Amino acid sequence: MESSQRECVSVATKDVSLRELRDRLAEFAKLRGWEQYHSPRNLLLALVGEVGELSEIFQWKGEVGRGLPNWSHSDKEHLEEELSDVLLYLIQLADVCGLDLGQAALSKIVKNAKKYPILNNPTPRSFNN
Amino acid sequence: MESSQRECVSVATKDVSLRELRDRLAEFAKLRGWEQYHSPRNLLLALVGEVGELSEIFQWKGEVGRGLPNWSHSDKEHLEEELSDVLLYLIQLADVCGLDLGQAALSKIVKNAKKYPILNNPTPRSFNN
Amino acid sequence: MESSQRECVSVATKDVSLRELRDRLAEFAKLRGWEQYHSPRNLLLALVGEVGELSEIFQWKGEVGRGLPNWSHSDKEHLEEELSDVLLYLIQLADVCGLDLGQAALSKIVKNAKKYPILNNPTPRSFNN
Amino acid sequence: MESSQRECVSVATKDVSLRELRDRLAEFAKLRGWEQYHSPRNLLLALVGEVGELSEIFQWKGEVGRGLPNWSHSDKEHLEEELSDVLLYLIQLADVCGLDLGQAALSKIVKNAKKYPILNNPTPRSFNN
Numbered sequence: 455m456e457s458s459q460r461e462c463v464s465v466a467t468k469d470v471s472l473r474e475l476r477d478r479l480a481e482f483a484k485l486r487g488w489e490q491y492h493s494p495r496n497l498l499l500a501l502v503g504e505v506g507e508l509s510e511i512f513q514w515k516g517e518v519g520r521g522l523p524n525w526s527h528s529d530k531e532h533l534e535e536e537l538s539d540v541l542l543y544l545i546q547l548a549d550v551c552g553l554d555l556g557q558a559a560l561s562k563i564v565k566n567a568k569k570y571p572i573l574n575n576p577t578p579r580s581f582n583n
Numbered sequence: 584m585e586s587s588q589r590e591c592v593s594v595a596t597k598d599v600s601l602r603e604l605r606d607r608l609a610e611f612a613k614l615r616g617w618e619q620y621h622s623p624r625n626l627l628l629a630l631v632g633e634v635g636e637l638s639e640i641f642q643w644k645g646e647v648g649r650g651l652p653n654w655s656h657s658d659k660e661h662l663e664e665e666l667s668d669v670l671l672y673l674i675q676l677a678d679v680c681g682l683d684l685g686q687a688a689l690s691k692i693v694k695n696a697k698k699y700p701i702l703n704n705p706t707p708r709s710f711n712n
Numbered sequence: 713m714e715s716s717q718r719e720c721v722s723v724a725t726k727d728v729s730l731r732e733l734r735d736r737l738a739e740f741a742k743l744r745g746w747e748q749y750h751s752p753r754n755l756l757l758a759l760v761g762e763v764g765e766l767s768e769i770f771q772w773k774g775e776v777g778r779g780l781p782n783w784s785h786s787d788k789e790h791l792e793e794e795l796s797d798v799l800l801y802l803i804q805l806a807d808v809c810g811l812d813l814g815q816a817a818l819s820k821i822v823k824n825a826k827k828y829p830i831l832n833n834p835t836p837r838s839f840n841n
Numbered sequence: 842m843e844s845s846q847r848e849c850v851s852v853a854t855k856d857v858s859l860r861e862l863r864d865r866l867a868e869f870a871k872l873r874g875w876e877q878y879h880s881p882r883n884l885l886l887a888l889v890g891e892v893g894e895l896s897e898i899f900q901w902k903g904e905v906g907r908g909l910p911n912w913s914h915s916d917k918e919h920l921e922e923e924l925s926d927v928l929l930y931l932i933q934l935a936d937v938c939g940l941d942l943g944q945a946a947l948s949k950i951v952k953n954a955k956k957y958p959i960l961n962n963p964t965p966r967s968f969n970n
Contacts (some may be wrong), residue, residue, distance in 0.1 A: 636761070
């Protein structure tokens with residue numbers, strides 16, 4: 455744990471990759487004997503639970519501006535934690551499904567670029583339409 | 584679009600970072616004039632929409648094994664796309680909130696390591712408890 | 713099917729109860745041989761899928777006023793359908809779990825009334841806190 | 842509050858209607874000055890938060906059988922509360938949107954009956970397809 459803390463400090467300024475997070479999470483689960491619980495649907499429901507936590511942060515706030523004007527430091531820290539929880543379960547879900555999330559994301563961006571050519575779109579359309 | 588396709592091919596085998604995806608998505612939205620629609624709550628609801636699409640893939644399947652045994656190639660491709668859509672909106676949400684998702688995720692892993700010391704946990708506990 | 717349509721017309725102006733919907737849905741599933749697929753987690757994921765569809769209706773709209781000012785009739789019909797889909801899966805989930813959703817909801821309102829006594833609360837608090 | 846408790850006891854065995862719950866919730870919010878916070882998107886995000894709480898109950902359980910075999914009484918009570926929270930926010934969301942959830946649900950069942958005629962469907966299909 456000490457070492458992982460030092461490690462985190464040491465990487466605090468470098469770019470973070472999806473595979474690095476995937477590998478850290480796989481080791482985290484293995485060391486705790488949690489792999490047996492990490493079935494795709496268990497992880498998916500855990501992800502949904504975290505999306506709920508994320509939504510609770512925003513639920514009574516009305517519209518929120520870019521950059522979170524007037525949010526306290528602790529509110530922003532809480533948001534960082536919930537965003538992270540969603541990401542960590544998403545990465546683990548992709549991993550137990552045997553999929554490369556980073557490559558899939560790059561491919562999806564290219565697919566979206568073809569689907570939404572650059573012109574004056576009046577409104578955005580959901581990427582899954 | 585052509586260039587982004589070539590770029591994607593060129594990076595197809597390298598590790599993908601959260602900042603790279605963030606920057607590509609920011610450029611994607613800027614080139615299409617979509618930034619005006621990317622408020623935190625709009626992106627959050629778009630994320631929830633994609634989590635719904637992801638859940639629909641698993642909804643009638645009963646328990647699913649690690650590695651998705653017996654899933655067709657096209658089912659796996661569909662899953663890759665929905666996992667990607669969730670990731671892409673999550674990254675954009677963090678970005679418009681002015682937060683560094685990768686650093687936040689590393690910090691959360693360290694925090695979780697402190698919260699769940701390595702011993703024989705009988706069952707996993709949700710990271711947000 | 714014809715009969716159920718006539719039945720619906722006949723009840724079109726009366727109050728609708730949760731048990732009536734539960735019983736109609738149970739018959740609906742039984743007549744189609746769908747009970748075998750209606751496990752709690754399958755229905756929960758189907759519910760999450762519908763919540764995603766519901767969120768997609770609101771995702772690019774920014775703040776929306778009470779009564780949906782300026783929404784078209786077809787947008788309101790679409791919203792009615794998605795709200796219904798969430799309700800129908802929620803009722804079926806409670807049913808396969810052997811729980812009485814209506815009684816549970818009444819009890820929760822009473823519990824909330826105790827938890828949030830009537831005074832000038834500055835902001836609402838999530839009922840699950 | 843006392844009166845509402847007595848009222849709940851008095852209705853404990855009768856069927857519960859959606860309009861009754863809608864009216865109780867509207868009064869509940871009005872008495873606490875919460876109406877100002879009950880915009881459609883605030884309530885939608887609160888609903889998503891409750892769906893997350895509901896999912897957390899199921900997230901590490903693997904497949905769960907109909908009737909929740911081997912669940913403790915307290916686990917079932919917890920589930921009743923989370924199912925209720927989802928229902929209560931769904932009813933309030935429909936209400937602030939000016940929609941009649943019960944009539945919409947009956948209409949959706951009829952529409953689904955037309956969409957899925959009675960025959961041996963090999964697998965269920967999501968009602969929103």
